[in-house]
Amino acid sequence: MTAESTTLPASPSGSEGGDLKSFAKKRRSSLIGAIFLMATSAIGPGFITQTATFTSTMGAAFAFGILASVLIDFAIQTNVWRMITLSGKRASDLANAALPGSGYVLSVLIVFGGLVFNVGNIAGAGLGLNAMLGVDAKIGGLISALLAIGIFLYKRAGMVVDRVVVVLGLVMIGLTLYVAIVSGPPIGTALRQTVWPDTINFATITTIVGGSVGGYITYSGAHKLLDSGSAGPEHIKQVTRSALTGIAVTGVMRYVLFLAILGVVSSGVVLDTSSSAANPAAQAFQSAAGEFGLRAFGLVFWAAALTSVIGAAFTSVSFITVFAKEGMTERTRNWWTVGFILVSLVVYLALGAAPAALLVFAGGFNGLVLPIGLTLFMYIGWFHAKKLLGGTYSRFLLVVGTLAAALSWYMAIVSIVPVFQFLGK
Template sequence: MSVSAPSAANTSLKGGFLAAIFLMATSAIGPGFITQTATFTAKMGAAFAFAILASIVIDFVVQLNIWRITALTRRRASDTANAAIPGAGYVLALLVLIGGLAFNVGNIAGAGLGLNAMMGVDPKIGGAVSALLAIGIFLSRRAGLLLDRMIIGLGLLMIVMTVIVALTTNPPVGEALRQAVLPDTIDFATITTIVGGTVGGYITYSGAHRLLDKGLVGEENLQAVTRASLTGIAVTGVMRFVLFLAILGVVASGVTLDLSSQAANPAAQAFASALGEWGLRVFGVVLWAAAITSVIGAAYTSVSFLTVFGEMDDRGRNIATVIFIAVSLVVYLALGKAPASILVFVGGFNGLILPIGLTIFTYIGFARSDLMGGHVYNRPLLIASAVVCALTWYMGFKSVGTIFSFLLG
């Protein structure tokens, strides 16, 4: 018995970290990122590699600091913010909830696009069916277990299938690597949108809050939390470049992707151009897997911020999550915008939320060691956080007009 108990504990610990890694990874590689990548690669070509690299660097700094500080404070982000700056947690919670709702509308749109590509289902019907499936998971008595297994399983499926597709194209890898460092053009609105779609809004906190719910917190777990965060960032980073290269190979071959019509689905066009009918079906599976896991992740994480307004037990949170998904579905069905345009917009919108939360956490790291159990936080990481914080504020300021022109269009 003395041997089996630690073994069971280690298995639970690894499972908790794996669930957090994949929740963060599948949220960061959702339908928004896939559609944004296709749209911007078609517009910018290899120069878009710079935005991809920038998003990975920003992701590294943001996720590493927020996961670590959340583990040390043993509180959800909104509670931590309130303790550091009275009232800040309420503001952060409202922003994340609004951004999470916007993201989830986009995620449901992505699920609809995925089923459309996979089986020819009308996107609105596909989005509705996918949302109802997500609701069914949270109504289950074993919601936590179903959440972890579905996130991990679909995350692996999405990664494997995208790698297979990428291997069949012939992208100009050398040119992409050059442009990643020395781009011909730099578009701040594009960078803000792609950063928002990969680490903005609720995504920043998805893995960290999952660790909290698993009890993997405190200085005793700090090294493991750091490793898990780095692993998640590595997985998402590789996946982002693989997807970009796959689409770049199609664009570089001379194929022109349709970005103008209401029915435009540029990522689906890229996969179909590379592999024909089979490629379109594969794309449908990849996009749907990315979308349904992101629907679940967005709802789960956004609702976790509601606890700042009052305590909620697991049943209450599951009911609130169901309502959140249902509201997202209603908004999606009522919108007249094309699904692809929704997915591009929500990334930009959530990119504007990112610097607010990061500013609060950077301040905590510098000045509020009392909230971290007296832990003196790593100074180089904090300096990097301050630099990225300033950068995200600047990018947000530069791109506000471009992003919100969506609302007027």
């Protein structure tokens, strides 16, 4: 029995009509959960802060960066979701099948980056609760981490994860949309500059793509699909629709957040982006909607951080399974996930914050994971489609995926240089 097959629910052949309906409902829930897990993982505390910073400096022209990140998402996520579904293997197992040993390298990079960034996610959850309820940030981080642990300790953790990420994702969209309406952004200007910007800043696109697609995020939704039993060519149309829906949800969340902050910036408010201690997103929400805006920001930031904690832990542990020769049961994976979150929490409580040098170093690793993983997938698509993907593979998707891989290598080189300069100081 392979590692990946141990966690996939079996189809209820021979079951009664009620069982079939229950199974179909569970699968739909898992598909929706996969969509929102990908979307909410891509909208973490770092992304929210980056969006506020770039919108403050670039104004409406940053809309083009949002569009570019969504198009790159399409090239990456569609290929990854389809290949993982066609093969029925997790990314690390699929990589090992094509190039022995490569899956282990990919797993180490993702687990390391996910663990370190989870320290930042827990810190972000603490800051969110601080803004929302006024509790101490360290206590807020502790409460949030324990909540995430409680989810994975529950015997039906998969179902709870699906529901939590969907509810929190909808809350994030709803509150941010409210602030966007209240702030009154120049919609016409934003739409024009989405496709015809006054200026194009490739550094911002690099940063946004690396932070919203790099590392574990690329694989979070696809691995969640495997847990729903959506493996094999018979599910490829459904999976493709889910991938496109996930990209659309991500794009909507990003654009609404951008509009909320653009409305504030366009009104003449100057956001403080001069120091690492500044919180421009919180300033924007408060400027737009007063005290309620600040509380709403706290809830949005907390929801983004908590779903990122869940996404990072779930996806990182799904890569650890490659080292288990006999595979892992779902219950065992949940215990590993609990341990993963506990280690992140202990580091956060010991340090009081996410250490800058460690986060910058992990950011460099995260930037490398995207091109390494995507290059492996393009290698599989071009040279091993018949053996591992069950036949021919879309040439169009391979071409756009290869272009995205080339771009991701450029972005990795651009982002890794400042990392070494920072660490060398």
